[in-house]
Amino acid sequence: MARTIDLEHLVAGARRGEPRSVGRLITLVEDGSPMLRELMTALSGQRSRSHIVGLTGSPGVGKSTTTSALVRAYRAEGRRVGVLAVDPSSPFSGGALLGDRIRMQEHATDPDVYIRSMASRGHLGGLASATPQAVRVLESAGCDPVLVETVGVGQSEVEVASEADTTVVLLAPGMGDGIQAAKAGILEVGDVFVVNKADRDGADQTARELRHMISLGISGKDTAAWRPPVLKVVASRGEGIDTLREALDEHRAWLESSGAGALRRRQRARTEIQGIALATLQARFGALGSGGTLEALAADVAEGRTDAFTAADRIVAAVSD
């Protein structure tokens, strides 16, 4: 049972904060290793509770630069920081591009900063994200916060929000103006809004529009509700980053005092369980497929011999036996 011993060894190493062990465990997560289940069981026992901060925004708003500046601010407080750069945009090529890594390079030699790029979707077929499991590895290594950076608009932003305690939505002047933000559905998911590149023309207007739209959204809510701040930042020069870090700490404190944090953790667990369960069931469809059932049904539907609902009934009946 060399495998088991190895895993125990790696888990112990990660708990001591050894970068190599952390890295190898995240690789296990990413590859969907058969040991993944064992690993999660090992980590579930004594789970520390780190602050999980999601950062998201369209390409070009300066996510990596802002993340890097935030890492610096947290490090100045002596905190150990984990960064997951998740790229949900390309299910084909996977992984982050070189540029992001370069922007993070200043932290490359700091033993208390773990930076990891992860390919888009989880190994479990797109239904279950691998992010929560990678976050758990970083938590076990004492990283607090864990920053999860994701590119994208719309759906991927919503997914980030569902996996984070606190979601930071980044915009830049002239790129994501009010109406675009509304269209992309980001107003609902942001806990903290950042207008980066605030030294550029239009930053005040973008911030003003955002504040206005946010105020419309929360007008009906009770007074104990969180009111998302809109912060102006110039990440490349570190301006406004301390204020951002303070806003993140305030939101974390609010999560705990209001009970919203426990609610989010439970919602997150529900999503994760459902994702894994659905992926397990989908894998059974795949097994059916190789036997011909799913393939044959797909051909029938494509040629109009039956409809997708009737075909789905047969698949459900087959996996439920």
Place this chain on the structure above:
Amino acid sequence: MARTIDLEHLVAGARRGEPRSVGRLITLVEDGSPMLRELMTALSGQRSRSHIVGLTGSPGVGKSTTTSALVRAYRAEGRRVGVLAVDPSSPFSGGALLGDRIRMQEHATDPDVYIRSMASRGHLGGLASATPQAVRVLESAGCDPVLVETVGVGQSEVEVASEADTTVVLLAPGMGDGIQAAKAGILEVGDVFVVNKADRDGADQTARELRHMISLGISGKDTAAWRPPVLKVVASRGEGIDTLREALDEHRAWLESSGAGALRRRQRARTEIQGIALATLQARFGALGSGGTLEALAADVAEGRTDAFTAADRIVAAVSD
């Protein structure tokens, strides 16, 4: 059985191309009416095969303007056109914004153009898209092509591609340059690329970069593979739109002659069946949830008393009984 009679009536009306019947059937699809299954069975029997064209691109590239110009070009050929404007970006507010509708207004009074905005995800809980079912209604009404317009980068583009015969990816100069296109994963999904607003600075460079990156992508493929054209268009003035329509017809002809079309239809059916089957199973999780099982397991995972894999096993066992 007033319901059944009503549905037959609507289906017959849609086949005669009556806009009201088409509209009401799409509402049934969107609302996830209990009649949906019956409707799909009714439509599956004699399914015509329309050209399904997906159009996608970031906010601001001019999707609605291009779609509107394309509709004009198809109408000039006497073809009946269906347009679905799907907004996958906001699972909360849903539906397209006013601006899009205004840009389509020139076709509002044409009885041979059906335009419909649809909210983001299907009623089936995000796993199954309602788009294929709405497309089927438009097909039954004799719409050919059916244009499916979707905003977004990344995942939503890939989803559009999986639901279309031909995927058009739109870019605008200076917005989506080469590296951003690669990052968003759109190179792999586009059958036809359009650089809109080609009268602006940088259009030639954007087109050149795209062509270069596409050529890298297909260099290893066989000579019978489709080579995605990169077209320059000024949709607001209708420039280049006829060339675009011709490229779409060429791609359609290639799909049929190469067999790729049948393959895509089958893949699409497989995705649709799986989506419906998974949604059915997920609905059973929900039923478990109200009985407390999923909720209790989520709380256990959130508090670290068990891990998500062990919890998922119990859910899978429960629905498989």
